[in-house]
Amino acid sequence: MEQKPAIDLVLLAVSSLYNNPNTTEKERASQWLGDLQKSVHAWTVADELLHHKRDLESCYFAAQTMRSKIQQSFHELPPEAHSSLRDSLLEHIAQINEQTNTIIVTQLCVALADLALQMPTWPRASLDLITKFSSTNMWPLLEILTVLPEELENRSVRLGENRRLDVLNDFKSCSTTILEFLKHCANTYTDNSQENVQVNIKILRCFTSWVSVGAFELSELGNNIVINRAFGILTYKPEGEKQTVGGALHSAATDCICTLLQCLEDNNNQQILETYLFNNVINLEVAYHMSVANEDQDKSINYCRVFTELAESFLEKIIMNSNNKSQHYAMKVLDLVLICVGHHDYEVAEITFNLWYVLSEDLYQKNNKEITEMFRPYVERLITALCRHCQMEPDHEGLLEDGDDFKDFRLKVSDLIKDVVFIVGSSSCFRQMFINLQTPGVTWESSEASLFVMQAVAKNIVPTENEVVPKVVEAILSLPETTHISVKYTSVLLLGELCEWIEKHANTLDPILNFLVCCLPQQGIGAAAAIALQNICATCNDHMPRHVPIMLQLLHQVDTFAITNNAVIGLLKGVASIIGCMNPPELTTALRELCSMQMNPICQLIEQDVVPVKGTKTDPVLWLDRLSSVLRHICCKNNQSDGPHPCKEVVLEIWPILSRTFDKYDSDLRIMERCCRSVRFMLRCVSQQVREILESLVGQIVRIYSHFKHSCFLYVGSILVDEYAADASCVQGLLDMLHAFIEPTFLVLQEENGLRMHPDTVDDFFRLCARFLQRAPVAFLQCPSLVHILQCALLASSLDHKEANMSVMKFFYDLINQAQTDRSKADYKQRKDLVHRVLEEYGQNLVNNLLHACVFYLHSYMLSEVADVFVQLLDFNRETTGKWLANGLDQLPVQSNGGIVTATPQQLKDIHASITRSDTSKSVTHALKELTRLYR
Numbered sequence: 001m002e003q004k005p006a007i008d009l010v011l012l013a014v015s016s017l018y019n020n021p022n023t024t025e026k027e028r029a030s031q032w033l034g035d036l037q038k039s040v041h042a043w044t045v046a047d048e049l050l051h052h053k054r055d056l057e058s059c060y061f062a063a064q065t066m067r068s069k070i071q072q073s074f075h076e077l078p079p080e081a082h083s084s085l086r087d088s089l090l091e092h093i094a095q096i097n098e099q100t101n102t103i104i105v106t107q108l109c110v111a112l113a114d115l116a117l118q119m120p121t122w123p124r125a126s127l128d129l130i131t132k133f134s135s136t137n138m139w140p141l142l143e144i145l146t147v148l149p150e151e152l153e154n155r156s157v158r159l160g161e162n163r164r165l166d167v168l169n170d171f172k173s174c175s176t177t178i179l180e181f182l183k184h185c186a187n188t189y190t191d192n193s194q195e196n197v198q199v200n201i202k203i204l205r206c207f208t209s210w211v212s213v214g215a216f217e218l219s220e221l222g223n224n225i226v227i228n229r230a231f232g233i234l235t236y237k238p239e240g241e242k243q244t245v246g247g248a249l250h251s252a253a254t255d256c257i258c259t260l261l262q263c264l265e266d267n268n269n270q271q272i273l274e275t276y277l278f279n280n281v282i283n284l285e286v287a288y289h290m291s292v293a294n295e296d297q298d299k300s301i302n303y304c305r306v307f308t309e310l311a312e313s314f315l316e317k318i319i320m321n322s323n324n325k326s327q328h329y330a331m332k333v334l335d336l337v338l339i340c341v342g343h344h345d346y347e348v349a350e351i352t353f354n355l356w357y358v359l360s361e362d363l364y365q366k367n368n369k370e371i372t373e374m375f376r377p378y379v380e381r382l383i384t385a386l387c388r389h390c391q392m393e394p395d396h397e398g399l400l401e402d403g404d405d406f407k408d409f410r411l412k413v414s415d416l417i418k419d420v421v422f423i424v425g426s427s428s429c430f431r432q433m434f435i436n437l438q439t440p441g442v443t444w445e446s447s448e449a450s451l452f453v454m455q456a457v458a459k460n461i462v463p464t465e466n467e468v469v470p471k472v473v474e475a476i477l478s479l480p481e482t483t484h485i486s487v488k489y490t491s492v493l494l495l496g497e498l499c500e501w502i503e504k505h506a507n508t509l510d511p512i513l514n515f516l517v518c519c520l521p522q523q524g525i526g527a528a529a530a531i532a533l534q535n536i537c538a539t540c541n542d543h544m545p546r547h548v549p550i551m552l553q554l555l556h557q558v559d560t561f562a563i564t565n566n567a568v569i570g571l572l573k574g575v576a577s578i579i580g581c582m583n584p585p586e587l588t589t590a591l592r593e594l595c596s597m598q599m600n601p602i603c604q605l606i607e608q609d610v611v612p613v614k615g616t617k618t619d620p621v622l623w624l625d626r627l628s629s630v631l632r633h634i635c636c637k638n639n640q641s642d643g644p645h646p647c648k649e650v651v652l653e654i655w656p657i658l659s660r661t662f663d664k665y666d667s668d669l670r671i672m673e674r675c676c677r678s679v680r681f682m683l684r685c686v687s688q689q690v691r692e693i694l695e696s697l698v699g700q701i702v703r704i705y706s707h708f709k710h711s712c713f714l715y716v717g718s719i720l721v722d723e724y725a726a727d728a729s730c731v732q733g734l735l736d737m738l739h740a741f742i743e744p745t746f747l748v749l750q751e752e753n754g755l756r757m758h759p760d761t762v763d764d765f766f767r768l769c770a771r772f773l774q775r776a777p778v779a780f781l782q783c784p785s786l787v788h789i790l791q792c793a794l795l796a797s798s799l800d801h802k803e804a805n806m807s808v809m810k811f812f813y814d815l816i817n818q819a820q821t822d823r824s825k826a827d828y829k830q831r832k833d834l835v836h837r838v839l840e841e842y843g844q845n846l847v848n849n850l851l852h853a854c855v856f857y858l859h860s861y862m863l864s865e866v867a868d869v870f871v872q873l874l875d876f877n878r879e880t881t882g883k884w885l886a887n888g889l890d891q892l893p894v895q896s897n898g899g900i901v902t903a904t905p906q907q908l909k910d911i912h913a914s915i916t917r918s919d920t921s922k923s924v925t926h927a928l929k930e931l932t933r934l935y936r
């Protein structure tokens with residue numbers, strides 16, 4: 001947008017965006033307004049719109065534009081414009097009254113807060129604001145004071161660590177006044193009018209916000225009226241003075257107490273505040289029971305949050321300061337938490353889960369029997385309560401549906417029990433559940449829940465257990481026909497989880513397999529039977545080969561059973577792993593049968609020219625995925641090193657069909673990706689033994705890639721390089737393949753935004769190059785395309801995409817590594833010279849790009865990949881790398897144009913020193929994190 005648009009035009013566009021029924025027009029307006037927001041004219045346009053106050057929509061658009069410009073494009077403004085922008089915003093805010101729309105108020109307040117954070121020339125802004133607004137504009141004032149600390153923490157404004165610390169100190173220097181101000185507010189708004197309730201919510205939120213960033217000294221908070229008010233709101237009021245507290249106020253008070261408790265956890269030795277909070281929270285038990293009696297679920301949830309937070313903040317002290325003689329006084333908060341776990345609604349129980357995770361992690365780390373023992377009774381009660389929560393409704397018919405909230409909750413319970421069960425012992429838990437099963441008159445839903453818990457812990461049962469498990473297995477095998485389907489389903493899963501026990505009790509294998517095979521065709525149970533069979537196949541495969549014929553027969557009929565494709569794939573995995581244990585000739589026969597079950601349908605689809613319908617049997621992907629799962633999981637245990645690989649014969653039969661699939665569906669990306677995946681596992685399965693198909697395979701993938709540019713073909717290329725490039729007779733052919741890939745690849749990547757739009761291509765291409773570096777380094781480093789590849793890699797090093805980024809970093813890593821690795825090999829000197837030449841030309845460039853990417857683009861989880869490259873560079877030549885690094889750091893900006901110092905010379909010097917001193921990726925990562933913090 002070159003010119004500032006006339007204000008009437010903007011108003012028209014806003015009106016069109018909100019009111020035009022024609023979607024084409026609406027989208028056009030949205031696009032145009034988006035462009036306007038990106039342009040530098042947005043600043044004045046927003047300001048003018050706010051002055052005009054034409055209508056709600058235009059004011060909303062203006063406020064939102066102002067907020068996002070200050071948040072993201074503050075650098076567009078010259079510093080001398082900052083104070084006039086502030087004055088203008090203050091003027092708009094001064095005009096806020098009861099009628100102003102809440103969203104507009106929020107946007108303007110966030111805008112002003114973001115401005116203050118980025119404006120070092122406006123120190124102690126919060127005090128200014130109090131002076132200016134406290135007698136006239138309480139609402140926006142409390143709102144700004146609330147969002148100021150929130151925005152400080154929010155990384156969408158890139159303040160940098162130095163500025164953040166300055167602002168926090170600025171906040172601290174204002175904290176006494178802020179506390180006084182909040183006290184004054186709290187004393188002013190005491191009665192229960194609707195209006196005062198709203199103000200009290202704001203007071204609590206504001207207080208919480210300042211506590212949350214650590215701007216208040218906890219020692220200043222003794223006998224604070226705001227905290228007292230929060231407890232006053234939460235405390236049970238006896239009849240007579242009863243008053244209902246609204247949900248929003250109750251939640252604000254809850255947030256306040258929870259935030260204080262979190263701060264307490266991070267700051268020890270606040271004895272007075274600690275005792276005060278503890279006593280007041282413990283006193284909330286009555287109020288919790290009243291909320292349950294009144295069926296006020298939201299409030300019960302709030303109390304549960306407070307109790308859980310209290311327990312978390314005291315947990316370390318409880319664990320550190322307890323022994324057999326005396327428990328820490330705060331241990332009793334766990335009773336309160338367990339009362340909440342007993343709430344009839346599982347959503348309340350779920351709030352406590354994190355506490356139990358933290359507890360089990362701490363106890364596991366401590367590894368102290370006595371202390372763990374102390375917590376056993378609590379965890380026993382927890383598991384009993386969870387088992388009850390897992391019960392289905394007595395009148396529930398059928399199974400729980402996927403995606404059902406209750407089913408998801410049960411999965412979370414299962415995970416939690418797996419984590420905490422060591423505190424009570426798996427066998428003890430298993431036995432307890434077995435006792436539940438034998439209770440006379442036990443209901444189906446209670447049995448099912450006990451079986452469900454048993455299933456969660458079954459993998460931990462020692463395989464030598466001979467007391468309970470045999471009885472459980474026997475009971476399951478003789479479940480009567482009339483058993484509820486959910487009980488059967490869970491029992492079948494339990495059998496699968498007992499696979500390790502079954503492996504040690506081979507006599508049980510036949511009856512169990514027979515049972516599961518009978519379950520397989522049964523509606524609903526089939527999926528569980530398939531999972532159980534897969535577990536047992538994978539664990540017991542030494543005992544299984546004699547069952548292969550029956551399994552193959554089952555697989556022939558598998559599509560007549562009511563089980564999902566995923567379950568079929570699971571079964572195929574299981575059977576493939578058993579076949580791997582057979583002797584070579586039998587293995588070949590069985591594998592041929594297993595593969596032909598998948599290949600025959602594909603041949604028919606191709607011959608009859610059937611139009612694929614996704615997810616049905618007319619979809620080649622269905623069969624390709626099944627083939628992949630077979631090839632991936634067949635692992636030949638009894639191969640003979642002299643004879644041909646037992647899978648080779650079958651692979652040579654499969655390949656022509658996969659080749660026809662490539663040709664038939666070459667324009668369909670989805671089918672090509674899955675076909676490439678099958679080829680990948682096919683090549684891996686017979687590693688390096690099918691040289692005879694290389695020529696036709698390479699010819700075909702190069703041909704299809706140059707036409708359609710599906711990046712999965714680059715992936716197949718990298719597998720070929722990995723398997724065959726170490727073989728001198730294959731190198732030239734593979735280099736030709738790389739060469740043929742380059743032109744179409746660069747065509748894709750050189751489109752506008754090509755790197756960003758095609759991260760898969762970046763990923764697959766550089767994986768291919770990295771494989772070459774590992775397998776045929778000299779040939780690769782001498783190939784004429786290397787220069788272009790390096791230039792492309794340098795461009796790609798600043799892509800924010802996890803996989804793409806990793807591949808590029810890995811490529812650089814492998815490249816430099818060639819100058820260090822395998823020093824005893826004959827080609828070492830040659831490799832070293834070649835790498836040396838590359839770095840001489842590109843080293844500085846590489847370092848600059850890496851630093852730039854770290855500071856401005858990369859997510860912090862990517863930094864360790866970059867650090868790996870730095871470590872290689874340092875190993876290659878510490879001194880030269882130090883120079884490159886110094887130059888690179890020199891080019892980073894040290895000040896924002898608003899005068900905020902991003903990095904001081906000393907900070908950059910320290911970072912330079914810690915990187916050049918480093919020997920490990922970990923310490924370089926640490927230094928890079930420090931660097932990026934200065935800019936975010």
Ligand SMILES: *[C@@H]1O[C@H](CO)[C@@H](O)[C@H](O)[C@H]1NC(C)=O
Pocket residue numbers: 022023024025
């Ligand atoms: C919507 O607007 C477009 C462009 O102005 C016009 O071509 C189209 O006919 C309109 N559609 C309707 C349903 O009015």
Ligand SMILES: *[C@@H]1O[C@H](CO)[C@@H](O)[C@H](O)[C@H]1NC(C)=O
Pocket residue numbers: 150154155156
């Ligand atoms: C940070 O700010 C952005 C934009 O204003 C907002 O969408 C996001 O919710 C905020 N995040 C936090 C944690 O406050």
Ligand SMILES: *[C@@H]1O[C@H](CO)[C@@H](O)[C@H](O)[C@H]1NC(C)=O
Pocket residue numbers: 323324325370
């Ligand atoms: C805890 O009690 C056990 C016996 O129950 C005893 O062996 C152990 O020494 C006691 N430990 C402490 C710290 O008192």
Ligand SMILES: *[C@@H]1O[C@H](CO)[C@@H](O)[C@H](O)[C@H]1NC(C)=O
Pocket residue numbers: 635636637638639640641
């Ligand atoms: C084949 O056998 C050799 C030695 O006999 C062994 O090193 C290799 O790992 C085996 N391969 C497979 C795929 O099991």
Ligand SMILES: *[C@@H]1O[C@H](CO)[C@@H](O)[C@H](O)[C@H]1NC(C)=O
Pocket residue numbers: 762795796797798799800801804805806807808809853856857858859862
């Ligand atoms: C990695 O991510 C960064 C940050 O977005 C990006 O700038 C860089 O180009 C990526 N690198 C690669 C090789 O994709």
